[in-house]
Amino acid sequence: MEKKLVSxxxxxxxxxxxxxxxxxxxxxxxxxxxxxxxxVMAEIANLGIKDLTLNASSLFxxxxxxxxxxxxxxxxxxxxxxxxQGLGRRISEGLMDEPVDFRTHGGRPRDxxxxxxxxxxxxxxxxxxxxxxxxxxxxxxxxxxSLGYAFPDAMYAKKVIVITDNLVSxxxxxxxxPEIYVDYVVKVDAIGNPQGIVSGTTRITRDPVGLIMxxxxxxxxxxxGLLKDGFSFQTGAGGASLAAASFLKDVMLKENIRGSFAxxxxxxxxxxxxxxxxxxxxxxxxCFDLKAVESIRTNPRHQEISAMQYASxxxxxxxxxxxxxxxxxxxxxxxxxxxxxxxxxxxxxxGGSGGHSDTAAGAKLSMIIAPLFRARLPIVTDHVSxxxxxxxxxxxxxxxxxxxxxxxNEELMLRLKDAGLPVVDIRQLKETAERITGVPAxxxxxxxxxxxxxxxxxxxxxxxxxx
Amino acid sequence: xxxxxxxxxxxxxxSSDVFVSLEPCASGLEIEIDSVVQKQFGExxxxxxxxxxxxxxxxxxxxxxxxxxALDCVIRARVETAVLRGKGE
Numbered sequence: 001m002e003k004k005l006v007s008x009x010x011x012x013x014x015x016x017x018x019x020x021x022x023x024x025x026x027x028x029x030x031x032x033x034x035x036x037x038x039x040v041m042a043e044i045a046n047l048g049i050k051d052l053t054l055n056a057s058s059l060f061x062x063x064x065x066x067x068x069x070x071x072x073x074x075x076x077x078x079x080x081x082x083x084x085q086g087l088g089r090r091i092s093e094g095l096m097d098e099p100v101d102f103r104t105h106g107g108r109p110r111d112x113x114x115x116x117x118x119x120x121x122x123x124x125x126x127x128x129x130x131x132x133x134x135x136x137x138x139x140x141x142x143x144x145x146s147l148g149y150a151f152p153d154a155m156y157a158k159k160v161i162v163i164t165d166n167l168v169s170x171x172x173x174x175x176x177x178p179e180i181y182v183d184y185v186v187k188v189d190a191i192g193n194p195q196g197i198v199s200g201t202t203r204i205t206r207d208p209v210g211l212i213m214x215x216x217x218x219x220x221x222x223x224x225g226l227l228k229d230g231f232s233f234q235t236g237a238g239g240a241s242l243a244a245a246s247f248l249k250d251v252m253l254k255e256n257i258r259g260s261f262a263x264x265x266x267x268x269x270x271x272x273x274x275x276x277x278x279x280x281x282x283x284x285x286x287c288f289d290l291k292a293v294e295s296i297r298t299n300p301r302h303q304e305i306s307a308m309q310y311a312s313x314x315x316x317x318x319x320x321x322x323x324x325x326x327x328x329x330x331x332x333x334x335x336x337x338x339x340x341x342x343x344x345x346x347x348x349x350x351g352g353s354g355g356h357s358d359t360a361a362g363a364k365l366s367m368i369i370a371p372l373f374r375a376r377l378p379i380v381t382d383h384v385s386x387x388x389x390x391x392x393x394x395x396x397x398x399x400x401x402x403x404x405x406x407x408x409n410e411e412l413m414l415r416l417k418d419a420g421l422p423v424v425d426i427r428q429l430k431e432t433a434e435r436i437t438g439v440p441a442x443x444x445x446x447x448x449x450x451x452x453x454x455x456x457x458x459x460x461x462x463x464x465x466x467x
Numbered sequence: 468x469x470x471x472x473x474x475x476x477x478x479x480x481x482s483s484d485v486f487v488s489l490e491p492c493a494s495g496l497e498i499e500i501d502s503v504v505q506k507q508f509g510e511x512x513x514x515x516x517x518x519x520x521x522x523x524x525x526x527x528x529x530x531x532x533x534x535x536x537a538l539d540c541v542i543r544a545r546v547e548t549a550v551l552r553g554k555g556e
Contacts, residue, residue, distance in 0.1 A: 345504075345507065346506060374482075374483075374536070375483050375503060375504065375535060375536025376483070376507075376508060376536040376537065376538060377504060377507065377536065436538060437508075437538060438511050438539065440504070440507035440508060441506065441507050441508070441509075443506055443507070
């Protein structure tokens with residue numbers, strides 16, 4: 001057995017056998033605080049390696065240096081599940097010759113495990129590791145909590161390099177990814193900036209519009225028939241979604257309902273619900289704040305799950321398929337309930353599905369929570385500029401001016417009407433918004449395809465054009 | 468009725484607000500609009516700005532409108548406030 005611990009990133013890359021035209025991968029738990037992707041790509045560029053496929057679970061504005069690597073042909077192709085707006089704008093302007101392939105948090109591990117997107121060398125940023133590569137995100141100065149999205153990379157890449165800034169003696173205790181998958185270990189000064197990795201606290205909204213939507217969202221859940229013992233739930237980290245979680249906690253405690261689990265990206269609000277007895281367990285693929293990191297480190301009921309267990313359609317079973325209710329956001333939703341979370345209203349890339357379409361497909365009740373308009377732009381349109389999640393998977397839209405139920409879910413429509421909730425036709429919400437904002441002029445899209453949106457089952461659901 | 472006699476501003480750069488700045492200009496009316504919803508509402512914004520200026524009889528002045536997605540009623544209010552300040556009223 002050769003020695004795994006090597007002295008530099010450069011040495012690890014050389015030993016891995018990485019060559020031009022191959023594929024490298026990264027996970028995004030260090031989010032906008034990540035140093036490793038930039039450091040690795042700089043070394044790769046220095047080594048003169050070109051034409052790589054970059055497979056990253058998400059990309060943030062801190063990865064802006066990728067622009068140079070794309071121009072210099074170090075990176076030829078990008079596969080990702082999410083891209084924040086800085087890099088997104090460059091891609092939309094036509095930076096790359098080949099379109100970006102967007103997948104979902106479930107579709108990415110599916111395609112890695114099926115060999116559709118093979119990875120030659122995976123780079124795993126690990127907040128703590130030992131010299132054999134046993135590693136975890138729960139401990140160390142750059143602790144990020146769960147390493148869920150890195151599991152498929154570790155398990156299926158031909159070579160795996162663990163990069164850590166907290167090397168501990170063998171065997172480390174409480175590892176998440178075991179040494180059996182790891183080829184090389186590199187110690188660096190810092191894998192990320194803790195302030196960008198997790199937010200200190202995620203806060204619920206104080207915006208009255210957001211609070212009204214959150215209250216309505218909880219009323220929809222109460223009257224859906226799903227809120228009973230064994231209830232399972234997921235929500236995003238947006239202000240109104242967190243407010244809904246907070247209101248839901250009050251209802252569950254008051255009515256003494258004991259849920260089964262909450263899943264996904266985990267915030268302190270869900271930790272509070274776990275500790276208050278609202279859920280038996282948290283199923284955590286990524287931690288969003290320090291409270292979640294502390295909880296996954298100390299509470300055995302707060303469990304780390306891999307991206308496959310979270311959402312992969314190729315897994316024998318996955319958590320998303322056990323969900324009762326998911327609360328999701330939207331930049332646009334059309335009158336057929338198709339949702340866009342990839343582009344802004346100018347057609348510019350500023351996001352991605354993440355787990356949006358995975359949870360929407362799995363959950364019994366998929367709820368979109370969104371204001372009628374944002375900065376004068378109505379949320380409900382005739383046709384979304386990009387279909388991220390198909391309307392067939394969306395059950396209800398909650399706004400501050402009423403609730404629109406997808407006509408395919410007749411039972412929910414009747415239940416909400418009987419409960420006296422303000423149920424309206426989705427086209428009526430569009431008209432209400434346009435009466436206030438005016439009717440927006442249509443946006444001209446470019447000719448070139450800059451990104452493909454690949455649904456979780458591998459089919460092409462839409463393409464994104466240049467701006 | 469009257470003319471712009473001093474530099475004046477109104478509004479903020481918060482989302483859904485608009486920042487209006489104006490100053491005297493001897494040669495005529497200059498309107499510059501920068502909006503996050505330029506493509507969708509650029510013409511609508513220009514027309515409401517012109518409407519407010521004409522209501523106040525302003526035909527000379529330099530007006531800069533930095534819009535963050537304000538509704539018509541907000542744009543009207545901000546432009547009117549800036550005009551009244553600029554007229555010294």
